[in-house]
Amino acid sequence: MPLLRIQDLTTHFFMKQGTVRALDRVDLVLNAKHVLGVAGESGCGKSTMAYSIMRLIPPPGRIIEGEIWYEDRDILRLSDERVRKDIRWKRISMVFQGAMNALNPLITIGDQIAEPIIAHKGLDRKKALEKASSLLGSVGIDPARVNNYPFELSGGMKQRVMIAMAMACDPEIIIADEPTTALDVVVAAGIMNLIKDLQKRIGLSMILITHDLSVIAQTCHEVVIMYAGKVAESGDVLSVFENSVHPYTKELIGAFPSIKGTKRELRAIKGNPPDLIDPPPGCRFHPRCRFTKEICTKEEPEFKEVGKGHFASCHLL
Amino acid sequence: MRLRPRFAQFESAPRSAQIVTIAGATICAGLIILVFFGEELVPYGPQQMVADILLAPSSKHLMGTDMLGRDVFSRVVAGAKWSVSVSFIAVSMSMVIGTTLGAFSGYFGSYLDRVLMVTMDAVYIFPSFVLAVLIAAVMGAGIGTSSLAVAIVMIPTFYRIIRSITLSIKESGFIEAERAIGASGRYVIVNHIAPFYLSSLFVLISLGAAQAILITSGLGFLGLGIPPPIPEWGTDLAAGRMYLMSGTWWLTVFPGIMIFLAVLGFNLLSEGLEAVLNPQIRRL
Amino acid sequence: MVRLLLAIPTVLLLVTTVFVVTHVLPGDPVRMMVGDVATEEQIQAIRHDLGLDRPLYIQYLSYMYNLLRLDFGISINTRLPVIREISAAFPTTIELTLVGLMFGVGAGLPLGVLAALKRGKMADHLLRAFSLGCYSFPIYVTGILLQLGVSLRLGVLPVAGRITSTADIPRITGLYVLDSLLALNFATMFDALSHLILPGITLGIYLLPMISRMSRAGMVNALTEDYIVTARAKGLTESTVVYRHAFRNALLPTVTVIGMNFAGLVGGSMLTETVFSFPGLGRLMYRAISSRDFEMVQGIVVVYALIVVVVNTIIDIVYRFLDPRVKY
Numbered sequence: 001m002p003l004l005r006i007q008d009l010t011t012h013f014f015m016k017q018g019t020v021r022a023l024d025r026v027d028l029v030l031n032a033k034h035v036l037g038v039a040g041e042s043g044c045g046k047s048t049m050a051y052s053i054m055r056l057i058p059p060p061g062r063i064i065e066g067e068i069w070y071e072d073r074d075i076l077r078l079s080d081e082r083v084r085k086d087i088r089w090k091r092i093s094m095v096f097q098g099a100m101n102a103l104n105p106l107i108t109i110g111d112q113i114a115e116p117i118i119a120h121k122g123l124d125r126k127k128a129l130e131k132a133s134s135l136l137g138s139v140g141i142d143p144a145r146v147n148n149y150p151f152e153l154s155g156g157m158k159q160r161v162m163i164a165m166a167m168a169c170d171p172e173i174i175i176a177d178e179p180t181t182a183l184d185v186v187v188a189a190g191i192m193n194l195i196k197d198l199q200k201r202i203g204l205s206m207i208l209i210t211h212d213l214s215v216i217a218q219t220c221h222e223v224v225i226m227y228a229g230k231v232a233e234s235g236d237v238l239s240v241f242e243n244s245v246h247p248y249t250k251e252l253i254g255a256f257p258s259i260k261g262t263k264r265e266l267r268a269i270k271g272n273p274p275d276l277i278d279p280p281p282g283c284r285f286h287p288r289c290r291f292t293k294e295i296c297t298k299e300e301p302e303f304k305e306v307g308k309g310h311f312a313s314c315h316l317l
Numbered sequence: 318m319r320l321r322p323r324f325a326q327f328e329s330a331p332r333s334a335q336i337v338t339i340a341g342a343t344i345c346a347g348l349i350i351l352v353f354f355g356e357e358l359v360p361y362g363p364q365q366m367v368a369d370i371l372l373a374p375s376s377k378h379l380m381g382t383d384m385l386g387r388d389v390f391s392r393v394v395a396g397a398k399w400s401v402s403v404s405f406i407a408v409s410m411s412m413v414i415g416t417t418l419g420a421f422s423g424y425f426g427s428y429l430d431r432v433l434m435v436t437m438d439a440v441y442i443f444p445s446f447v448l449a450v451l452i453a454a455v456m457g458a459g460i461g462t463s464s465l466a467v468a469i470v471m472i473p474t475f476y477r478i479i480r481s482i483t484l485s486i487k488e489s490g491f492i493e494a495e496r497a498i499g500a501s502g503r504y505v506i507v508n509h510i511a512p513f514y515l516s517s518l519f520v521l522i523s524l525g526a527a528q529a530i531l532i533t534s535g536l537g538f539l540g541l542g543i544p545p546p547i548p549e550w551g552t553d554l555a556a557g558r559m560y561l562m563s564g565t566w567w568l569t570v571f572p573g574i575m576i577f578l579a580v581l582g583f584n585l586l587s588e589g590l591e592a593v594l595n596p597q598i599r600r601l
Numbered sequence: 602m603v604r605l606l607l608a609i610p611t612v613l614l615l616v617t618t619v620f621v622v623t624h625v626l627p628g629d630p631v632r633m634m635v636g637d638v639a640t641e642e643q644i645q646a647i648r649h650d651l652g653l654d655r656p657l658y659i660q661y662l663s664y665m666y667n668l669l670r671l672d673f674g675i676s677i678n679t680r681l682p683v684i685r686e687i688s689a690a691f692p693t694t695i696e697l698t699l700v701g702l703m704f705g706v707g708a709g710l711p712l713g714v715l716a717a718l719k720r721g722k723m724a725d726h727l728l729r730a731f732s733l734g735c736y737s738f739p740i741y742v743t744g745i746l747l748q749l750g751v752s753l754r755l756g757v758l759p760v761a762g763r764i765t766s767t768a769d770i771p772r773i774t775g776l777y778v779l780d781s782l783l784a785l786n787f788a789t790m791f792d793a794l795s796h797l798i799l800p801g802i803t804l805g806i807y808l809l810p811m812i813s814r815m816s817r818a819g820m821v822n823a824l825t826e827d828y829i830v831t832a833r834a835k836g837l838t839e840s841t842v843v844y845r846h847a848f849r850n851a852l853l854p855t856v857t858v859i860g861m862n863f864a865g866l867v868g869g870s871m872l873t874e875t876v877f878s879f880p881g882l883g884r885l886m887y888r889a890i891s892s893r894d895f896e897m898v899q900g901i902v903v904v905y906a907l908i909v910v911v912v913n914t915i916i917d918i919v920y921r922f923l924d925p926r927v928k929y
């Protein structure tokens with residue numbers, strides 16, 4: 001059952017050198033109590049989408065077009081004050097990439113977790129800190145550390161703090177933006193297990209942004225594959241992974257090594273991600289696609305349904 | 318020495334940086350003109366007693382006359398020569414000594430470096446003006462003393478910055494890379510090392526000039542500078558102070574404005590240069 | 602605490618510098634003190650009297666020893682111990698410097714923050730221009746202009762001096778405003794305050810550019826940090842984000858810059874006291890220089906250096922208090 005529905009989201013950044021078309025008519029659906037994975041190369045617009053949902057896009061960026069439907073309201077049409085009081089953290093919260101810098105070095109982690117609780121739930125500081133302590137416990141950190149400062153924690157622990165903080169106001173949706181990218185493999189696995197566990201226990205709906213397809217395969221129910229600011233393919237994880245339709249998806253999956261199976265050469269995708277100020281005409285993937293046809297260089301493909309809940313935009317269909 | 322990259326940097330700098338640099342350069346150029354051609358531009362000599370004493374500014378005496386009947390305007394313009402010259406001498410001395418010592422310190426390190434650092438720190442932490450006053454008091458007032466006092470006070474600044482640039486060049490390893498591909502020592506120094514220093518040096522020199530003018534006239538104000546009857550701005554300003562209560566404002570205000578303009582010119586220049594030459598600062 | 606101990610080598614260093622300057626540089630203090638009239642024998646006699654004919658290292662040791670005993674020598678002018686006049690003048694300078702600091706920080710800090718918040722807009726450019734203007738005025742010119750404009754033209758505040766009459770002031774700390782406040786003598790307190798305003802503003806204008814520049818830079822940097830995005834995402838009000846998160850971080854380099862510029866403030870107080878005839882160390886120094894009273898000059902300079910060290914130590918402690926990351 002859809003909880004969050006994004007339609008035609010278009011976000012551009014108006015820079016001196018030109019306009020960066022970071023997101024172009026992106027469509028996306030998050031189902032209740034499901035984990036939606038958003039995958040793609042660096043610069044494809046994943047983080048921009050996350051920030052657009054929270055309406056945190058800083059100037060010179062602007063959300064130009066689109067609708068984000070949540071609880072029968074279009075988030076993009078709400079007033080700033082409404083978004084700040086009702087949506088941010090209270091209903092939708094975020095776990096940021098690289099917790100190293102996402103925490104204020106001069107404030108204790110307890111206070112930072114308690115801050116939104118005090119602001120949104122009206123608790124006093126003492127009670128808010130108690131809740132912060134128990135939140136720390138639920139993410140695997142000793143609750144007594146509530147008065148520690150960020151610099152006293154390791155990278156993995158800081159990321160757990162971010163997760164605890166994201167849960168502080170009992171939100172309905174959590175957006176996790178590359179939660180494990182900055183961590184080493186062992187710590188990353190721990191974090192992912194924690195996220196999976198929490199999601200199942202509390203019944204959170206999550207958007208998990210990552211470039212690591214294996215994480216998506218393990219954790220997500222649905223997946224959206226993005227490329228150059230547009231959605232290439234989307235659907236439930238099994239369909240997209242086993243019956244990939246879009247050439248980009250196929251190459252992505254091919255680019256990931258598998259422990260099982262025969263040894264084979266890793267196939268990188270030739271070329272580089274396009275410049276979003278002046279993207280290639282027609283299908284944005286066509287310069288790097290093995291199956292390019294004439295029409296691919298001229299017309300942008302439509303986002304069509306190719307199976308139950310399985311969509312892709314490619315002229316080959 | 319390639320100057321074209323410098324111009325390119327100027328062109329690509331933000332508008333505000335360009336305006337500031339040009340404004341500063343204009344004022345400084347004006348100052349230099351006064352230094353060299355001042356005598357021709359003014360009606361009287363600085364020591365000439367040409368009229369009644371303490372006349373208010375008028376069309377005949379643009380800035381009035383002082384307590385000995387000398388034309389204030391002529392004195393003030395002549396004063397530019399002294400203030401600016403002393404400052405430049407001081408800055409040059411500071412730069413040569415500070416830069417050399419800083420480069421040696423950074424390059425050779427060890428014992429020399431440590432001794433120099435301690436010495437420079439001693440001077441650096443000391444309140445600069447107080448130190449200049451002390452030096453001038455011990456050595457007696459005069460042109461040489463003023464220059465020396467100002468120079469000594471500014472050496473640590475040059476020293477520190479040159480030293481830190483030298484250290485970072487030394488540690489970055491690109492020099493070894495250059496030599497490894499066969500570049501000659503001279504080529505490396507001229508084309509790759511010198512530019513690092515030059516940007517900072519330009520800024521330091523104009524900043525130093527501003528500070529030097531401030532200290533020199535400050536010393537003059539306290540009676541420790543260039544002795545009368547030489548028309549130094551600070552000294553004249555101090556001399557004019559006792560006439561303030563009776564409403565004779567032009568003896569202090571005009572020299573004061575001149576000092577302000579000179580310092581402003583150099584400050585603007587240094588701010589502009591820094592914004593143009595140092596791209597990291599531009600983000601701010 | 603440990604930090605206090607570390608201040609000692611700095612003190613030694615500064616005090617030694619004073620010694621080096623006064624004894625090693627060319628220039629004959631004795632001759633300057635005595636003038637041209639004295640004969641060679643008289644000069645030698647005075648030199649011997651002052652101990653200036655002993656080997657340098659002995660002079661150094663005796664100098665340091667005396668300092669430890671707080672013996673700053675005898676003033677040539679008054680024939681009294683230097684330390685007595687210094688002690689009398691000391692609170693004046695402290696009071697003035699504190700007021701100057703308050704004006705400088707009180708104006709500079711918010712101006713810098715404002716400039717950062719309105720970065721790139723007209724307000725920002727105006728504030729930076731103002732800052733540059735203040736920076737380019739020599740202190741004594743600012744002081745004299747204020748005297749002219751405010752005291753003499755407008756007749757509002759006193760031109761010079763520290764107080765109208767010293768009759769009513771209780772001597773507790775030596776800081777007139779504080780003392781009269783403690784004695785509940787409000788008339789005197791206002792009198793003292795009114796005398797402090799113009800000199801305070803003069804010093805404040807001198808300090809303002811440094812502080813506003815650093816608070817602006819600190820705010821700009823803090824506002825670009827990731828934790829600001831986090832704070833906004835948490836749905837906190839913009840003012841909470843700016844003041845609780847950004848400002849606190851911007852305060853750190855600002856506090857440091859206050860410490861770094863305190864030495865300049867001390868030099869500035871000397872000039873301000875001269876302009877406003879404030880009976881502090883600065884004016885004492887001016888008179889000592891004019892009368893070639895070297896023991897006095899030396900003593901005052903040492904006191905100045907000590908003030909700088911003490912203040913820097915305090916600033917260091919304050920910084921440690923503000924930033925939990927710094928440890929010893």
